[in-house]
Each structure stands twice: as structure tokens, then as C-alpha cells.
Amino acid sequence: MRQHKLALCKAHYLEWIPEQTERFIKKYEMFTHYEKVLVAVSGGKDSLALWDILVRLGYQADGLYIGLGIDGGFGYSSESHRLTQKFADERGLKLHVLDVEKEYGQPIPVLADITHRGKGRPCSVCGLTKRHVMNRIARDLGYAVLATGHNLDDEAAVLFSNTLNWAGDLLLRQGPVLPESPGLARKVKPLCRFYEREMTAYTLLRGIEYIYEECPYAVGSKTTYYKELLNQLETERPGTKLAFYTKFLEARKRGLFVEQEETRPSLTPCPNCGQPTSAPGLCSFCRLMGRVALASPDTTK
Ligand code: SF4
Numbered sequence: 001m002r003q004h005k006l007a008l009c010k011a012h013y014l015e016w017i018p019e020q021t022e023r024f025i026k027k028y029e030m031f032t033h034y035e036k037v038l039v040a041v042s043g044g045k046d047s048l049a050l051w052d053i054l055v056r057l058g059y060q061a062d063g064l065y066i067g068l069g070i071d072g073g074f075g076y077s078s079e080s081h082r083l084t085q086k087f088a089d090e091r092g093l094k095l096h097v098l099d100v101e102k103e104y105g106q107p108i109p110v111l112a113d114i115t116h117r118g119k120g121r122p123c124s125v126c127g128l129t130k131r132h133v134m135n136r137i138a139r140d141l142g143y144a145v146l147a148t149g150h151n152l153d154d155e156a157a158v159l160f161s162n163t164l165n166w167a168g169d170l171l172l173r174q175g176p177v178l179p180e181s182p183g184l185a186r187k188v189k190p191l192c193r194f195y196e197r198e199m200t201a202y203t204l205l206r207g208i209e210y211i212y213e214e215c216p217y218a219v220g221s222k223t224t225y226y227k228e229l230l231n232q233l234e235t236e237r238p239g240t241k242l243a244f245y246t247k248f249l250e251a252r253k254r255g256l257f258v259e260q261e262e263t264r265p266s267l268t269p270c271p272n273c274g275q276p277t278s279a280p281g282l283c284s285f286c287r288l289m290g291r292v293a294l295a296s297p298d299t300t301k
Contacts, residue, residue, distance in 0.1 A: 001198065003239035010205050017202050018042055018053050021190050028176040029182055030188040035144035037061045038185075040134055041087075041095070043080025045203040045210045046149030048087055050191055052206060054147070055093065061147070063088055066128060066133055067265060068105020072216030075106075080211045087208065096141070104289065106167035114295045115288055121217050125288065132285040135275060138185035145180075150189040153196040156241040157226040172257045175249060183276040193242065 008016055024030070031037055036160060039125040041063040054061040065084045070076045081097070101107045101145035106114065108129060112122030132187070136145045156175070162170045176193075180186035191199060203210055218224060233240045265278035270286055277283035282290065 001195075003195070003234075003242050007105075013201065014205055017194070017252055018048075018196070019058050020194070021053050022057055024176065024193055025188075025190055028188075030147075030177055030190060031059070031145045032185070033059060035060070036142065037136045037145050037147050038040075038061050038141070039147045040130075040149070041065050041084050043082075043084045043211045044214075045208070046148070046151050046154075046191060046196075046199050048084070048149075048205045048208050048210050049199050050147060050149040051087070051093070052208060053202075054190070055091065062094040062096065062143070064096045064098070064134065064137055066130055067097065067101070068215075069099070069101045070109060070215060070217070072213075074213060076211070076213060076215060079213075083211055084210055086160075096137060098137065100133075102293070103133075104129070105182060106292065109287070111292055114174070115291045117228045117288075122223070123217060123221070126217075128285055128288060132273070132275065132283075135183075135185055136273070139275075143185060145186045145188055147188050147190060149191055149199075150241065151194050151196050151199050152241055153188070153227055153230070153246060155192045156230050156245050157223045159245060160226045160230060161222065168257055171248075171252070174273075177253070181267070181276065183267070183274065193246070195241070229252035251270075 019098075027161065031045060037059055039051045039054065039061050041051055043065070051063055052063060054131075063084065065081060067081055070079050071078075087093075087095075100111075109122050110127045111129070112125040115125065117125050134146055137143075138288075158175060159171075162174060163267065176189050178187040230241055230244075267276035267278055269275070270277045270283035272282055272286040275283055275285070
């Protein structure tokens with residue numbers, strides 16, 4: 001690990017990763033051993049590694065898998081579900097599963113087509129649905145906190161995008177912890193300071209089987225392009241990504257971005273699902289579902 005000027009053997013590496021994770025959990029005050037954690041697992045290396053680490057550290061961590069119904073010619077969703085279920089079964093862990101098609105009538109790509117959102121890439125519908133489902137399940141089942149497997153490469157790419165656009169509102173909210181508010185579970189990213197390849201090494205050394213293929217809709221995305229650019233910088237100057245992210249967090253803590261009282265959106269419960277929304281009336285997800293029902297009354301619930 002050139003960025004840390006550190007080289008470890010397998011045994012020490014497998015101790016170092018959980019130790020560092022525990023350090024980040026405490027440093028950013030993510031959660032305690034007394035709180036129930038819901039880990040959003042996709043079947044990919046990062047989320048399975050996160051679940052594995054939290055269980056090794058003795059946290060009360062259950063999993064949530066959301067079946068998106070994405071095929072991509074190789075059964076992306078069915079294979080990622082199989083691997084997630086296998087991981088949970090082998091370790092005797094509790095996994096909650098929600099299948100979008102069973103719950104909402106159609107898989108994600110069809111929901112995006114019906115509502116004409118996304119121009120061939122269903123990511124906005126997918127993100128909206130995942131946020132709604134994760135918060136609903138965390139809230140309904142009494143989890144104090146929702147943990148996702150975002151790594152440093154993910155966070156640096158989002159930070160790069162937000163900075164290029166000077167998206168002040170998004171920069172204000174980007175970080176290892178998004179605190180809870182009425183109706184919204186706390187969200188945390190315990191792996192946000194690990195490089196992607198560090199997580200790959202961890203899953204391989206732990207013998208965790210995960211889905212190697214990315215979601216087919218991630219190929220050619222803007223985020224993937226930003227990751228490639230940052231990788232070029234990292235190759236020339238090891239540690240660039242880590243410094244970019246951690247120095248941003250330090251600068252924000254010192255007050256680089258200050259939320260204006262008048263621009264802070266006031267949240268009210270959606271009259272249909274009860275989740276907080278800044279929109280007048282129904283939340284974005286319920287409006288989306290309303291459009292789906294109008295567009296295809298025969299095929300949706
Ligand atoms: Fe969803 Fe795939 Fe887009 Fe990620 S890349 S938001 S999983 S459709």
C-alpha cells in the first residue's frame with residue numbers, strides 16, 4: 001500500500017482492515033455496539049466485505065438485499081442474489097430480501113422505461129427506489145443505522161463530480177455519516193477511507209465469493225470515467241485520492257461550506273408512504289409509482 005508506505009502479510013492484513021474500520025467507526029461516531037446495523041448488500045465485494053468486517057468486530061449487523069431485476073445478458077441480479085444468500089447462509093446471518101418486481105410490479109429497467117426516466121440508463125429510478133426501500137426497511141424493522149459499502153474510489157469520484165459542478169448542497173451532505181432525522185435512518189459508510197483494491201484484496205484473502213461483473217448499466221457511466229481519471233492521478237502520485245477526500249472532510253469541518261438557513265429544505269411526511277420529503281404532497285418515489293400505475297394499469301400492482 002504505497003499511499004500508506006505499508007506492506008503487510010496476509011495474517012496482518014486481515015487484522016489491519018477490521019482495526020482500521022473500527023477506528024473510522026469511532027472517529028466519525030457512526031454507531032456503537034449497542035445499535036442494530038442494517039448493511040445494504042449487493043453481492044459485490046465491498047458490501048460483502050463490510051458485512052464480514054462488522055460481524056468480525058462483533059457488531060449486530062444484518063443484511064438487506066434488494067433484487068433489482070437487472071439481467072444484462074448474464075443474470076446480474078439473480079447471480080448477485082445467489083452469492084449474497086450463500087454468504088449469509090454459510091455464516092448463519094440474517095438477510096432481508098426485497099424483490100422490486102414482486103413488490104412494485106416491474107423490475108428496475110422496466111420502471112425506468114415506463115416513466116421515461118434515465119435515457120436508456122435506469123440509474124436515477126434505481127437510486128430513488130433503493131433509497132426509499134432501504135430507509136423503509138431500516139425504519140420499519142427498528143435498525144438504528146444503515147451501512148453501505150462505498151469505498152474511497154466511490155467517494156472520491158462523487159466528490160470530483162460535485163466539485164466540478166460546485167454542487168454546494170451535495171458537498172454539504174457528502175461524508176462518512178448522514179445523521180438521522182425524523183423518519184430518516186442514519187446512513188454510514190465505514191469503508192470510505194479504503195481504496196477499492198484494498199477491499200478486493202480483503203475479499204480474496206478472506207475467501208469471500210462475490211460477483212465480479214459490475215451492473216451492466218455502470219459501464220460507460222460518468223462515475224466510471226471519473227474513477228479512471230483519478231486512477232491516472234493516483235498512479236503518478238500515490239495517496240492523491242485519500243488526500244483529496246480526507247482534506248475535503250477537514251476543510252468542511254473548518255467551515256468551508258455553511259448551510260444557509262433559508263436554503264435548508266423543510267421536510268414533511270409523504271401522505272402516502274410517510275417518508276420525509278421536501279416536495280409539497282407526495283414524495284418522489286410515490287409520484288414515480290403513480291406514473292407507473294397510470295402508464296401500465298394492467299401490468300403493475
Ligand atoms: Fe442501479 Fe446499476 Fe445504475 Fe447502480 S449502475 S444505480 S445498480 S442501475
